[in-house]
Amino acid sequence: MQARSPTTAPGGGGRLSVLQRHLTAVPLSGQVSSATYAPNFCYTLDNDLLTTEQRQFYEENGFLVIKNLVSHKDIDKFREVFERVCKKELTAPGMVVMRDVAIAKSEFVPDQKAITKVQDFQELPELFEYCSLPQIVQYVKCFTGPNIMSMHTMLINKPPDAGKKTSRHPMHQDLHYFPFRPADRIVCAWTAMERIDRSNGCLVVLPGTHTGELKQHDYPEWEGGVNKMYHGVRDYDPSLPRVHLTMEKGDTVFFHPILIHGSGMNRTAGFRKAISCHYASSDCYYIDVKGTTQENIEKEVIELALKRYGVEEILLKDAWMAKGRLVQGERINL
Template sequence: MYLLGPVPFLGIQFYHDNGYLVIRKLFDIPTLNTYRQRFTDVCEGRVEKGRVTVVKDRALAQTHARPEDYINKIQELLFDEVFSTYSEDPRLLHVVAQLIGEDLTAVNCMLINKPPGTNEHPPHQDLLYFPFRPADKILATWTAIDPVSRDNGCLYMVPGSHKPDVLYEHDEQVNSAKLFFFGIVNSDEVAPEDRRVYVEMQPGDTVLFQSNLVHGSMPNVTKTYRKAMTGHYANSSCHYIDVYGTRHEKLVRQMEAELRKRGSDLTYVDMWRIKTKPVRGVRSNL
């Protein structure tokens, strides 16, 4: 089904109480297949990438030759002619607007691929990456392209973990095959196994969750892929903050050092300013 009317009050209340909400079959299969095909075309060099960037799992890249087997995600998709139809889809924006407000700025869009052999993503908060606030006016959307199970790497949520309204201490994961891959330091306390809710999904199902909700994903121990479209949105009234001297700083300094290596003098906030895209309502502050 498609959600054409308002989200039921109980759905909105569930979102505020638990920090996430699942909408079943929000996207149709033909639409999802266009994203799957575009991913393949980008990875295999059949189309110009433009602003799209490709992120490899460095461990898998050492042992696999086929791009789909080692590319973890492609990002910077807000301006791609195909992938932008996800971040600007009226069905999706209709739901997002009911949770964080009518005026929306898309701040990120990725297609995440989880090939066989991909490790877990430990408990973390997306808010770590965002130099703007308030946290409750920023959310993620995550739409299954493939069937998603605990075996192939489904998401898990820690319901209510957004309620303290804090950004926990994160650190870069030791021996990670990915750059800028952070997890919560005291994750056993913040995200114990008995508090995790595993979100198994079918293609087209979409979960929306708050930026400070603690969540993660399982490893892929199957022989199949687990692809998903994901985006992040902020209410257009959100404002940038000073990230230095905060729990953002370690990530920020690493990112700015990487920008210098690439010949850029952008600050972390500058980088986000050129990434964002207003998608609904009034002009954004971001």
């Protein structure tokens, strides 16, 4: 791994100006791809899709935005399917439909408006289609290699904030939830289903933090409450330089599971929608999280599994084994 000098620390003037240029860059079409052999790269694999500049950007920042990757037609289709899920016209084994904590205890909330996210839709073909879109998978392969599993799926419907700031997602590292490694062979694809900016709670990232360690996570001490399992990095330092990712409908960001990120509150009256899938190489292997910072999330997952399904004696990895689905290549370890 390349050592990072203090001058390339996140938020260094040089880095941010490169970032700004990148974020306003033109769509990929027309760019010349390059299959450069790059011995110093470790977060991306040799491939003939990413330009050297794109690889370099992900290596340094831990994320990469590809404009206009998913068609509006496909997104409109996913939106319709989501609406049918909300109306309970469609369901699938294992799928979790979750309400925002601020309205979870209300006696009457009209169905569609109550839902903050749908999770684990891997058994619902109409939504799982997102995870198999060839134009997404071809990018995923640059990070995971050819044997690709989908591990976690979400359609996030960030509600207008009910006034308690519970629509925020605290700053976190997704690896906190994952009992598999190596982290560098895991990547999230997150697609904006409409224009998303600071007003409706865009993704907020801390560039370059993917080169750090997995940190201790807890529930943030938020007065208004916090959603189930929305852990945040302990002692989050709000003075760290952040980048707000403004994205248009169909734009997709690929990001590393150690990258610290979150999302702000939704100050609009609309439900901010994004669809995402976490992928991993099937060559990844499960780890035992006992005695690590991940013990607290394992405990919560075990409690939930007992409460929901009555299953006992499971480990975090058992839940993940059941969720994982092969997208391409061969299922090896996961």
